[in-house]
Amino acid sequence: MPRVLLIEDDPSVREGVELGLRRRGHEVRTAATGEAGLAVLREFRPDLLLLDLMLPGMNGVQVCRRVRDTSQLPIIMLTARGDDFDVVVGLEAGADDYIVKPARTEVIEARIRAVLRRIEDPGGTRPAVEFHGELAVDRAGLTVAKNGERIALAPSELKLLLHLSAAPEQVFSRQQLLEHVWEHSFHGDARLVDACVRRLRNKIEDTPGDPRYIQTLRGFGYRFGPL
Amino acid sequence: MPGDDRPARRRRLPRPFGLRTRLVLAFLLVAAVGCGTTAALTYRAARNAILEQTQDTAVTAFRQQVETLNVQLPVDHDGLQNELRRIARQGKPRPWRVYAEYGDVRVSSTDRPASTVLTPELRRRATAPGATHGSFQRVVRNGTPYLTVAVPAVFGNFRGLPEDHPTGLVLYAVMDLGEEEADIEAMVLAARDGALPALLVALVPALLAARGVLRPVRELRRAAHSMGRGRLDTRIHAKGSDELADLARTFNESAAALERSVTELRRAEARARRFASDVSHELRTPLAGMLAVTEVLDEDAGTLDSDTARAVRLISAETGKLAVLVEDLMEISRFDARAAELHTDEVDAAEMVRKTLINRHWTDPERIATELADGIRARLDPRRFDVVVANLVGNALRHGGPPVTVRVYEEGGRLVTEVADRGPGIPDDVLPHVFDRFYKGDPARTRSAGSGLGLAITQENVHLHGGTVVAANRPDGGAVFTVRIPL
Numbered sequence: 001m002p003r004v005l006l007i008e009d010d011p012s013v014r015e016g017v018e019l020g021l022r023r024r025g026h027e028v029r030t031a032a033t034g035e036a037g038l039a040v041l042r043e044f045r046p047d048l049l050l051l052d053l054m055l056p057g058m059n060g061v062q063v064c065r066r067v068r069d070t071s072q073l074p075i076i077m078l079t080a081r082g083d084d085f086d087v088v089v090g091l092e093a094g095a096d097d098y099i100v101k102p103a104r105t106e107v108i109e110a111r112i113r114a115v116l117r118r119i120e121d122p123g124g125t126r127p128a129v130e131f132h133g134e135l136a137v138d139r140a141g142l143t144v145a146k147n148g149e150r151i152a153l154a155p156s157e158l159k160l161l162l163h164l165s166a167a168p169e170q171v172f173s174r175q176q177l178l179e180h181v182w183e184h185s186f187h188g189d190a191r192l193v194d195a196c197v198r199r200l201r202n203k204i205e206d207t208p209g210d211p212r213y214i215q216t217l218r219g220f221g222y223r224f225g226p227l
Numbered sequence: 228m229p230g231d232d233r234p235a236r237r238r239r240l241p242r243p244f245g246l247r248t249r250l251v252l253a254f255l256l257v258a259a260v261g262c263g264t265t266a267a268l269t270y271r272a273a274r275n276a277i278l279e280q281t282q283d284t285a286v287t288a289f290r291q292q293v294e295t296l297n298v299q300l301p302v303d304h305d306g307l308q309n310e311l312r313r314i315a316r317q318g319k320p321r322p323w324r325v326y327a328e329y330g331d332v333r334v335s336s337t338d339r340p341a342s343t344v345l346t347p348e349l350r351r352r353a354t355a356p357g358a359t360h361g362s363f364q365r366v367v368r369n370g371t372p373y374l375t376v377a378v379p380a381v382f383g384n385f386r387g388l389p390e391d392h393p394t395g396l397v398l399y400a401v402m403d404l405g406e407e408e409a410d411i412e413a414m415v416l417a418a419r420d421g422a423l424p425a426l427l428v429a430l431v432p433a434l435l436a437a438r439g440v441l442r443p444v445r446e447l448r449r450a451a452h453s454m455g456r457g458r459l460d461t462r463i464h465a466k467g468s469d470e471l472a473d474l475a476r477t478f479n480e481s482a483a484a485l486e487r488s489v490t491e492l493r494r495a496e497a498r499a500r501r502f503a504s505d506v507s508h509e510l511r512t513p514l515a516g517m518l519a520v521t522e523v524l525d526e527d528a529g530t531l532d533s534d535t536a537r538a539v540r541l542i543s544a545e546t547g548k549l550a551v552l553v554e555d556l557m558e559i560s561r562f563d564a565r566a567a568e569l570h571t572d573e574v575d576a577a578e579m580v581r582k583t584l585i586n587r588h589w590t591d592p593e594r595i596a597t598e599l600a601d602g603i604r605a606r607l608d609p610r611r612f613d614v615v616v617a618n619l620v621g622n623a624l625r626h627g628g629p630p631v632t633v634r635v636y637e638e639g640g641r642l643v644t645e646v647a648d649r650g651p652g653i654p655d656d657v658l659p660h661v662f663d664r665f666y667k668g669d670p671a672r673t674r675s676a677g678s679g680l681g682l683a684i685t686q687e688n689v690h691l692h693g694g695t696v697v698a699a700n701r702p703d704g705g706a707v708f709t710v711r712i713p714l
Contacts, residue, residue, distance in 0.1 A: 010515075012513055014516075016520045017516070017519045023523055080515070100554075101511050101514070102517070102550045102553070104518050104519065104547075105520075175572055190572055190608075
């Protein structure tokens with residue numbers, strides 16, 4: 001079962017979510033502040049970080065940036081604000097998904113599983129390493145390199161890139177991407193896709209403003225290539 | 228929004244009888260009446276003066292001439308004619324034509340013995356007893372005015388007869404008044420030529436006065452228009468102490484009062500909205516903890532004694548409802564604060580509806596029937612459209628009766644989504660309120676499974692798409708909700 005670190009300042013939420021997840025068999029550690037959470041992170045080595053956006057002192061967005069700087073740990077934002085601004089800020093900081101409070105444990109767990117799930121290779125018998133321009137995508141090792149240098153990608157970014165590059169030049173709508181990458185089968189949020197695409201472009205494109213790998217088709221969605 | 232169907236600002240054309248036209252016309256009318264009256268009076272006075280002077284001169288001169296008449300009776304025709312010619316020559320102010328009548332004798336200074344200008348009336352007056360000073364008459368013949376003078380010749384100290392006894396000989400003088408007429412005509416022309424420029428000159432103060440009145444009126448109109456468009460800080464520049472300035476000041480005071488009330492109302496409304504939003508927000512955090520453990524409660528309820536188990540299940544169920552209510556309240560607050568954004572995507576409408584139904588496990592064909600036209604691509608916010616369909620179908624299942632029919636088709640460039648049920652329909656008095664917040668069709672049923680905000684949120688979501696949603700009853704029973712969204 002995945003190990004989850006929960007950073008949440010409100011004691012009842014912290015205890016409630018911890019209790020719920022523990023009952024479902026997760027190993028859960030909690031922290032009340034961002035600073036404490038970062039300290040626990042090094043020692044606990046969780047599989048996933050559940051992060052409240054509104055924290056005293058160092059806020060969730062700052063914690064998220066700090067974690068992203070050094071690791072590809074999956075991060076899910078736990079936010080009391082479903083308002084556009086907060087969601088987008090959280091996603092831009094590198095979160096893989098977000099959950100609006102209040103949420104049932106089953107919803108939280110489903111999201112955790114979706115983020116942690118490894119992408120299945122739709123190609124089947126492809127060679128393990130594919131080359132697209134300067135990009136080398138290793139589907140078996142789940143790594144991506146550009147010009148021989150490995151790129152650190154968050155789980156959602158990696159999943160998105162693997163999904164798009166598995167079918168080059170095929171256009172996927174945001175809705176399709178949400179379903180395949182985030183497994184949001186309904187009321188999915190297209191901002192997740194847009195924010196993730198932006199982050200991915202910043203990492204793999206030569207000039208993010210004029211993308212070569214991940215192209216936008218206005219009104220339809222995104223596609224990989226043609227290079 | 229009601230504000231949106233405000234008609235586009237019309238270009239106002241000058242009306243045929245606008246204030247300016249009326250003011251100018253009134254001014255001109257006054258000027259015309261003034262000019263006309265003055266001219267008419269002057270004309271009459273001048274005309275009389277001219278004519279009277281001519282008449283008096285002529286009559287006096289003629290009478291004097293007649294007194295110098297040297298005639299022997301009975302009349303010597305040639306002698307008389309010579310006398311007449313002499314008199315005619317001495318006519319004042321102009322030569323006359325002189326006629327003499329004595330019984331049947333007609334003598335004249337001209338070629339014709341009798342004049343056609345002389346009227347029987349003048350003859351009668353001249354020969355009337357006692358009329359020794361002569362009389363005159365103005366006659367117009369063939370468009371030419373003539374002055375005719377009749378003076379009877381009298382005996383002067385003759386044979387013991389009293390003085391001024393008429394001799395029976397009457398002398399008539401006929402004088403052409405054409406010259407005087409020309410003078411008078413020239414005067415009329417002068418009056419006219421003077422009046423027209425006066426009228427033109429009057430146009431200037433007329434226009435100035437009209438402008439003086441119209442400028443504040445126009446400013447008032449502009450200001451009222453501007454206020455109507457919601458710019459409540461509109462004020463008019465009020466100066467002077469006339470009625471228009473008073474009007475402007477009154478307008479300004481009213482506008483200020485209105486602005487104050489509206490500002491206060493807006494503030495109160497904003498406070499109320501923020502309160503709803505803040506309350507919902509504050510409720511989320513405790514709910515987040517509670518909702519996360521409801522499963523624990525539900526799972527363990529089986530092992531508890533029956534009363535405790537019921538209490539635990541009740542809390543779990545109510546927590547779920549409360550979470551839905553808070554979520555809906557937050558959503559409504561976002562709409563009120565205009566913070567709700569549309570994230571559109573091009574999607575297949577039928578596919579969207581199908582997913583909504585499958586995800587909610589509304590797949591029992593006995594309860595849900597679908598008629599979904601495939602291949603309609605629409606620009607929708609998938610999350611919001613999902614909310615719309617889910618709310619309408621959920622509502623139909625809860626309050627209507629199965630089977631619920633969901634239809635999707637295209638009509639006139641719009642995506643039409645129709646949700647119909649086979650229930651009792653919506654009572655007529657409820658129908659106008661179904662989209663109101665927290666409106667309960669049955670007051671006794673104070674709480675239903677929904678939050679009471681579902682249809683209000685549905686409507687907001689549809690409006691966000693630029694579409695409409697209407698509720699109606701079908702003639703064969705059951706309610707039908709129709710959503711139309713532009714493609």
